[in-house]
Amino acid sequence: MFTNAGTSSFTTFLSRVAPEMLPGRRPLPPGMAADLAPHATTIVAIAAADGVVMAGDRRATMGNLIAQRDIEKVHPADAYSLVGIAGTAGIGIELMRLFQVELEHYEKIEGAMLSLDGKANRLASMIRGNLGAAMQGLAVVPLFAGFDLAAADPARAGRIFSFDVTGGPYEETGYDAIGSGSLFAKSALKKRYRVGLSVEDATRLAVEALYDAADDDTATGGPDLTRRIYPVVMTATAEGTYRLTDAETATIAEGVVAGRMENPGG
Amino acid sequence: MAMQFYASPEQIMRDRSELARKGIARGRSAVVLSYSGGVLFVAENLSSALHKVSEIYDRIGFAAVGRYNEFENLRRAGVRMADLNGLSYDRRDVTGRALANAFAQTLGAIFTEQSKPFEVEICVAEVGATAADDELYRLTYDGSVNDEPGRMAMGGQAEAITGVLKSNHRPDMSLGEAVQVAVQALSTVGGEGGAARTIAANQLEVAVLDRQRVGRTFRRITGAALTALLDGESAPPSSDRPDTPSVPTGEAGKPTSSAGSADLEDRPGQPDS
Numbered sequence: 001m002f003t004n005a006g007t008s009s010f011t012t013f014l015s016r017v018a019p020e021m022l023p024g025r026r027p028l029p030p031g032m033a034a035d036l037a038p039h040a041t042t043i044v045a046i047a048a049a050d051g052v053v054m055a056g057d058r059r060a061t062m063g064n065l066i067a068q069r070d071i072e073k074v075h076p077a078d079a080y081s082l083v084g085i086a087g088t089a090g091i092g093i094e095l096m097r098l099f100q101v102e103l104e105h106y107e108k109i110e111g112a113m114l115s116l117d118g119k120a121n122r123l124a125s126m127i128r129g130n131l132g133a134a135m136q137g138l139a140v141v142p143l144f145a146g147f148d149l150a151a152a153d154p155a156r157a158g159r160i161f162s163f164d165v166t167g168g169p170y171e172e173t174g175y176d177a178i179g180s181g182s183l184f185a186k187s188a189l190k191k192r193y194r195v196g197l198s199v200e201d202a203t204r205l206a207v208e209a210l211y212d213a214a215d216d217d218t219a220t221g222g223p224d225l226t227r228r229i230y231p232v233v234m235t236a237t238a239e240g241t242y243r244l245t246d247a248e249t250a251t252i253a254e255g256v257v258a259g260r261m262e263n264p265g266g
Numbered sequence: 267m268a269m270q271f272y273a274s275p276e277q278i279m280r281d282r283s284e285l286a287r288k289g290i291a292r293g294r295s296a297v298v299l300s301y302s303g304g305v306l307f308v309a310e311n312l313s314s315a316l317h318k319v320s321e322i323y324d325r326i327g328f329a330a331v332g333r334y335n336e337f338e339n340l341r342r343a344g345v346r347m348a349d350l351n352g353l354s355y356d357r358r359d360v361t362g363r364a365l366a367n368a369f370a371q372t373l374g375a376i377f378t379e380q381s382k383p384f385e386v387e388i389c390v391a392e393v394g395a396t397a398a399d400d401e402l403y404r405l406t407y408d409g410s411v412n413d414e415p416g417r418m419a420m421g422g423q424a425e426a427i428t429g430v431l432k433s434n435h436r437p438d439m440s441l442g443e444a445v446q447v448a449v450q451a452l453s454t455v456g457g458e459g460g461a462a463r464t465i466a467a468n469q470l471e472v473a474v475l476d477r478q479r480v481g482r483t484f485r486r487i488t489g490a491a492l493t494a495l496l497d498g499e500s501a502p503p504s505s506d507r508p509d510t511p512s513v514p515t516g517e518a519g520k521p522t523s524s525a526g527s528a529d530l531e532d533r534p535g536q537p538d539s
Contacts, residue, residue, distance in 0.1 A: 006342075013346055021354065101353050104482075108321050108345045 010105035011098065011126060023091050023098070023140075024129030034137025038067035040092055042181035042213045042220040043074060043084035045145040045160045046193065047174055048202040051237030052145040052158030054082045055206035057181070057214060058229050059221030060089050069224065074232045076241040078103040081119055081146025082234050086179030091130065092140040099123055099142075116148040120161040120169045128167030139165045143178045147236040155196065158236070181213025181220035188212035188266065203233050203244065207252050208266055223253035282383045286407035289385030290332045295422035295452055298329050298389045298414075299435055300400035301444035304477040305391045308448040310422075311471040314488075319473045321484035323348040323360045325393045327475045331421025332386035332407075340369060340388065362392030366403035366411055374409025383407050387420040393475035393483055397437035423455040430454050445472065445487075445495045467493045 007013055011022065019025045038060040045054040056073040059066060067089075075096055077083040083099060085092035102122055107113050114122065123144055130140055144161040151157035160172040175193050177185040188209045197205065207223070210231050214222035223230050230249040235242050244252075260266060296309035296318055307329045309318040318337075319329045322344050330337035344365050352360045369388060377383040388405040402414040417435045419427035430451040439447065449465055457463040472487045472495075479485075487495065 010346075010349055014350070018350065097353065101349050105345065105349045108349075109342055111315075111317060111320070 008106050008109045009122070010102045011122075011129075013105075014098075022129060023094050024126075024132060026133075028133060028136055028138075030136075032137045035063055037091075037138070038062050038071075038089040039219065040071060040073045040086050040089045040179065042177060042179035042185055042210060042217065043086055043143045044177040044182075044185045044189065044206050044209045044213075045082075045084070045143050045172075045175065046189065046197065046202040046206055047145075047156075047158040047160055048197045048199045048235075049155055050157070051147050051199050051235055052082070052160060053199060053202040053206050053233065053235050054084050054143065054145050055203070055210055055231045055233040056084050057210050057221045057231050058224070059219065061219045064218075066221075069221065069227065070229050072232050074234050075100070076234065076236075076243070077119065077144065077146070078107070078113065079240050080113075080149060080236055081116065081144065082236050082241060083123070083145075084143045084178070085140060086142070086182075087140040088133075088138045091133065091138055092142070095126060095130065095140055095142070099126060102126070113149075115150060116146050116159055119146065120144055120171075123161075124163055124167040124169040126167075127163050127165065131166060134165040141165060141178055143176060145236065147238060149238075157238070177209065177213070179213075179220070181210075181217035184216045185209040185213040199235050199237060203235065204252055204255070206233060207231055207249070207256050211256050211260065212266060223257055225254070225257065282377060283408065286377075286383045286385050290387050290407065290421055291423070293331050293421045295419055295424060295427055295455070296329050296331050296389070297417075297419045297427065297431065297448040297451055298391055298402055299417035299431065299444060299448060300391075300393075300397045300402070300437055301439045301441060302397060302437070302477075303441050303474070304483065305393045305400055305402070305475040306441065306444045306448060307389075307391070307471075307473045308445065308452065309471045310452055310465065310469055312469055314468075314471075317471060319471050319486075321482070322365065322390070323352065324357055324482050325475060326360065326362050326365060327391045327393075327473065327484055329389040329391070329420075330386055333384070336384040337386040337388060340372065340384075340386070343372065344369065344390075362390050362401050362403060366390045366405060369405050370409045370411045372409075373405060373407060377408045387424075389414075389418060389420060391475065393477050395477070419451065426455045427451045441474065442495050442498065445492075446498060449496060467496055470496075 014021050040060050041057060043056040054074050058070045060068040060071040074084040077100055083096055085096055103119060141163055148157045148159050160176050162170050162172055162176050175189045192205055211222055214220040230253040233244040233249050294310035298307050307319040307327060309329060311318050316334055320341060322328045328341055347368055348360045373384060384407055386407060390403045392401040394400045402418055404412040404414050404418055416437050417431045419431055434447045453463045453465050472492055474485055475483045476485055
């Protein structure tokens with residue numbers, strides 16, 4: 001089964017030899033299942049002058065309960081791109097792992113990376129595969145961002161793609177947010193985002209936006225100073241992806257909280 | 267009525283072996299050896315696009331000689347198997363031994379069942395925590411597997427090359443020394459009148475599995491970095507971005523979380539550890 005000359009796509013290979021491993025291929029009993037599993041919430045992404053920043057809060061909820069305080073929703077998709085997940089956490093994590101293998105697999109088989117648009121389109125088709133489950137309440141909507149190695153203008157190399165549940169990929173300009181707190185995060189970013197931000201400023205701005213989301217959305221968690229749980233912040237630049245260390249995010253988050261002590265509106 | 271001539275099974279197997287051996291001996295050679303910093307692959311290859319050496323998984327590399335279409339088919343199968351197992355279990359559960367076994371089964375079945383055996387010889391190498399933990403498996407056209415002692419040569423006049431490697435190779439060599447030993451061994455054969463040849467950098471395909479890296483350890487050495495190694499400068503392999511960037515895994519304790527390499531995740535601007 002492995003020797004068929006076949007395809008460079010891992011999901012296409014799986015659909016032939018092990019379709020049960022694809023999230024969209026499982027039969028679900030009829031009815032809504034939205035309250036069945038934890039939900040992952042807010043993710044923000046910001047395009048900076050020399051790359052892109054993505055950050056996510058750490059909360060997962062089930063109805064009115066907090067299901068997890070330290071879930072990680074922002075991950076590297078490959079060397080130069082990031083993916084964040086909102087929606088049903090279990091399916092989201094599975095989809096994210098599958099997407100990581102998909103990109104790595106293509107790179108190993110073909111000896112070259114997919115283009116950034118190619119990666120976004122692959123992710124879109126994987127979300128489309130989950131449409132049936134999404135219509136029963138188990139929706140997953142990722143946010144995808146990366147450094148485009150083929151960009152003609154280096155200032156536009158950091159690019160962001162959002163998706164709807166039917167898989168439509170949409171390239172966003174400047175910034176975007178997904179998840180339950182995205183409305184508030186986007187409102188905050190709308191007022192504060194400037195073209196040509198440095199990556200450092202963008203990381204601070206991302207944490208500020210998550211603070212604003214947590215301020216007004218119960219499903220989004222703010223910086224947890226007592227337990228020392230801070231947002232996951234990652235960057236993708238010409239040097240590759242980088243996850244800010246706990247100490248670095250602690251410094252940023254404490255700065256944001258200190259600022260809000262003086263001016264709660266930010 | 268056409269008469270079917272009788273050929274004994276021994277005769278059939280001998281003929282197939284001879285065909286495969288001749289095919290493999292016609293090609294250029296490849297050398298795999300372990301050194302202090304990892305596992306080194308050096309292959310004579312005039313093409314820079316059709317690889318004889320490639321990445322299978324985080325700590326596993328693949329080198330082959332013989333017919334390109336045949337070993338490329340096996341390589342793809344290996345990548346698929348590794349990625350499928352890594353996704354279903356964990357990245358740590360993908361091992362060189364399992365891959366070598368799978369290749370051996372496939373090659374063995376092809377040798378006995380098909381009318382023509384694969385004219386290939388393969389090395390599956392897994393880099394370990396120390397040079398003593400490195401695993402090198404040699405797979406031949408008939409599906410036999412051999413565990414090699416830290417160095418091996420295949421293709422072309424492999425025996426002569428193995429002899430030179432055996433006397434020069436030490437597992438505690440640096441990368442520069444290892445590349446020179448490998449290239450010197452390759453160049454002892456095929457020269458006019460038994461003399462050594464000179465092999466230019468653009469006729470070599472060089473890659474390593476880097477022991478120090480977390481996540482994907484495979485890295486090609488090309489261009490200026492390779493020339494520097496061949497010239498005997500002890501300069502470390504350049505910090506140039508690898509051709510196929512290898513990438514992100516989180517901490518060593520959580521290999522599942524993603525596919526990546528530690529050095530790309532280092533803070534930009536800081537030297538590699």
